[in-house]
Amino acid sequence: MTESRVRLAGITKRFGPVVANDDVDLELRAGEVHAVVGENGAGKSTLMSVLYGSVRPDSGQILARGTEVSFDSPRAAIAAGIGMVHQHFQLFESMSVTDNVIYGAEPTRRGLLDRRRARERVAALVEEYGSPLSPTATVGSLPMGLRQQVEILKALYRGADVLILDEPTAVLTPAETTLLFTSIRRLAERGTVVALVTHKLDEVMQVSDRVTVLRQGKVVAAMPTTSTNPRALARAMTGRDIEIATNDQPSTVGAAVLEVTDLRTGMVHCDELVVRAGEIVGIAGVAGNGQSELVQATVGLRPSVGSVRIAGRDVSREDVRGRRAAGLAYVPEDRGAVGSARSLSVQDNLAVGHYRKGWLKPAVLRRFAADLMGRHDVRGAGPDALMSSLSGGNAQKVVLARELEHRAPLLVAENPTQGVDVGAIEYIHRELLDYRAAGHGVLLVSNELSELIALADRVHVMVDGRFVAAIDRADLTEQRVGEAMTNATEVLS
């Protein structure tokens, strides 16, 4: 049998009334890619934080190569060869790749920074890892996929042979994902353990050797990947069969709820974008091609020139509040910073924008929040729990629940299923389709092509701040969208 590199045994961790990890066992063997899956709030991040020394378990043991260890900080875990790449990168954008990799662990010679040695070591790592990174490049100029490689190299430079990746493909393009998976397999072949936390079950099938399923803090299944499939995994995670709905019903298309004309902001130049009542209009593109700027200008978070009309009203000079009053609901991508107040309770977050006469009464507010939490399956410690205590996916559900509840003519949603589990994807897709069927319009910006293909009536493809193609549902395939992106990139470069 392959050597056990790290074993978590009987790990229990409580946060107040919530048992995040309940007597969890996890064995990571040298040279394997081990996927850890589970619903939002199942305890995956907590378990990885225990392994990385940033959360102390209430009970249980960590065994490194058979010897019990105790990590009181990530520093201790790093010293034991455990590295972690978080979803949000911790890099200095103005510094070079090499300086980022060595930061805090600089090689010295007679007390001084040994630049030559640093350069050589980083160059050797880049080579060994098979990365296209240039050690001298400035990190701020790199696309997400390469920034992630800098994070991975940082861990490897510090001697990690256990690498924890927390939803690493959430911010990657399909091509970057392929590159990451090739690198992950290469690391595993050299004996490194890769622990992969993900919601994407097809990726589990593609890259992992074994998979552990958590449900409500407990391990409910652990098996070789070859002996399972996405459907069985989804069932183990949720206890039921998941059916992801698609846009297969005609809807009654009404008046325009969004008309953007000749809008310019930053790199973006949008001649025309129209969303009608009863339509889901998608925007596809590699992240960083102007989609966020276009959305921010549309919802009033970014200055622009040109015209924006919401539900027939010219809101070009209005701020976010004015646009909301005209009929806008908005689910932003950055739900932590823009979409919610992390230091307030879930109840307060749900109430924002919903205050009406008499609603300030705590009991009424609480009922409203409890009802929304129930209908949207938000799991956590209840309406009084702090927003910051929710798992990522549950926080997303809170924002979506609040915005859908406005029943506004136009919903603008940016990557609404990023980081949420399969059960929640099933739910969010159904909600967006119901919203459309009820005669509202949706502008859906998504990095997930499969999501746009499942839901959109029409997809605009954005490259370098411009729409380069509009594809109607009848012709909508991943291949068509992919070709539109590639052709435009070739013409523009």
Ligand SMILES: Nc1ncnc2c1ncn2[C@@H]1O[C@H](COP(=O)(O)OP(=O)(O)OP(=O)(O)O)[C@@H](O)[C@H]1O
């Ligand atoms: N610092 C904290 N304070 C209070 N509760 C917490 C804290 N961290 C996690 N929890 C709770 O512990 C449970 C497990 O959360 P965890 O983040 O580990 O889940 P997860 O499986 O990683 O979810 P997701 O897929 O949504 O990221 C959740 O109910 C969460 O609300």
